[in-house]
Amino acid sequence: MTDASVRLTFEGGTVRVDAPRDLLETLPDVEYDPRTETGRTPGFRYATLRAALAEHDVEVEDRVLALSDLPALRSAYELREYQHEALDAWRDAGQRGVLELPTGSGKTVIALKAIEALSIPTLIVVPTIDLLDQWERELGTEFDVDLGRLGGGEQRVEPITVSTYDSAYLRADELGDRFELVIFDEVHHLGGEGFRDIGRLLAAPARLGLTATFERPDGAHEVVEELVGPVVYRLSAEDLAGDHLAAFDIKRIEVALTPEERERYEEFQGTFTDYLAQSGIQMRSGSDYREIVKRSGNDPAAREALLAKQRAREVMMNAEGKVEELAGILDRHRGDRVIVFTAYTDLVYRLSERFLIPAITHEVPKVQARRRILEKFRRGEYSRIVSSHVLDEGVDVPDANVAVILGGSGSEREFKQRLGRVLRPKAEGERAILYEIIAEETAEERVAERRRG
Template structure:
């Protein structure tokens, strides 16, 4: 009656009796073997243990770990988050050491993971979206633990007891290394909802899983898949919960500006090209995904294509209106002594601002060395202002500022939260941070702006 479990290239192989009772296992009667995606390992083991079934478990191949001890003292909310995670939660049969934690940028998410590593004393894989974060995590882990730290990504492929990987490299290697870790930490776990990246979660057998993010929910509802792969949201604090204690207090000022008559005319023309097409072709946006229908049509229907292009042009006008640039001039004037980051939605606008106000700019076209130089000079005070598009939203260690100006942006709540996070590091003088949001009156931007505020 013994059930034997093995890891086999990203799946679990089960042999024995009554395999069809096991949760998530597909039984093949001919070969008398069962198969399940590797992420079901913890649930299957849990079921077997609860039903007093004998198990020959050879799934994990874990290296022995040195004593993983960190001197870090968790803040009370970090401790609460760690405890909630250890208890698991949600669902009918919650599994321990599983779940996602939502904490604002700058509140010390890394430290919660370090606490988990120390508690479990098991080989751990940390998965992060960018190489910048790979380096930050390596530095952190090497400082906290007396253990070698390996890396997947950025040209290195070396596994150690503690290993940091990009999502891309984890995707490529998951099948090979899926049995070598007892704990996996997904930093910026919302990425795991991506169509391809979710396979990483499926192919790993690690029973303990932690997801960290500042914005758990996804507009496409893929966080439900994340809950299945990592665990439910077990702990959550918002920026407002920590403002004043561990993050700076802040104010948001929304400034409404008018289009010039010429801009207004062009905006209305493009916008109506778009809406006229919608009316004519009977397209209704009853759900968010209906926009896909329009995009699909534009592949074959020139009018649909023209409608979309017109919409693009209208967006560009409202997002980069003259009045916004003028308002920015006033803001920069009012904040001569402050450290200001200006955000735009389009590179062209970022370059315009850069030229007009002589502010250094960072976009994805900025090379690594130049980028490093600009950030370094912003950090040491040589520059007090930076203009950027979407580059600094996530995964880059950006020096603190106290004023942010959103000249234009998408309706994404995530983008807004990340941009706000850039100014929330506690101020030495206890001062408040200030975020300006510029919105063109009577345009679709009013709706966009309200959407991103949740």
């Protein structure tokens, strides 16, 4: 090692700095150790140390983090506007800081999207076994990777690991170089004596704290600010009152058409787009579609184009991949109250027969019959039902906590009506879920994107 080089290594919760003494004396929070003639700083100062070294014209040999490889991660959750703002605020703050948001605002979803965005080894620290179990389930549902667990009788470390504060406290000096991102759920706990050592000993440069109540009566939130960062985004329950605090999350899942479905879809869709090219119609608004309908009265080509468009829509709406995805969702939510929406009556009956789910369509002969099914759903005799558009308006639908949309229009009104069916979590502090299953690389995907616009 030359006088103009620096070597960084991790040792028991600290970063050892091998460098000339005159350089060590310029680095913030680095203490000189005369026995080894090296410098040393707490693990949590690693990011600050790297930033300080960047100001010097020195070569840095960085051996602090011993990270395992992770594939690119992807979560099906979609963020609301304020959740986007919170995540952006954290990233703009150098991927350090605390989000203070009320219960029911979806802090966990924001954290999952942070993990997805960075796709780096991550440690999640939680205060209770119940939260340990919940996080493990969520992580397992969202990410197709092996998960570590520290707590509840298990001590298993993987690139993505969830731990109790107690277990993290016992092993922080040992594991401090294994993670690049650490997420502290209920981060105010980190201010407690002992637990604050978790934050000190970990070298993870990216740090995210989640809480509904950041400030502590004992003032220990100032310690949390030092270890994790300040509050970078804050909203109260009053700020989110009304539409914004509806206790549900949206998970968008894309499925592929089978080769046979793809061939049929492209054939039908091609007939429609060929007609558009020949007729000069660009489909920029609903009036363009109405023009094709008007022409179809005396133009065989227009009539054929409309029929082809309808058949292409049937292919993507009834895709086998959607049915298989629904099977997995129903299996995961065996204990929940589920409503499945489709656009086609035939698909309603197909799902009803396959999954033994009561069906409600406009073909159910009497209003009284539909009411009997809904009443049994309300009483819990049925835990799931499948329906077409008949439930969209004017029907008193019992509370559900999971809804699945297997196709429909891009109408914002229709989408919000269906969301309204899942705004009743099973218990306080939980959130309902709406799954939107989309056929990828189809017009359905584009329409859904426009609706989110």
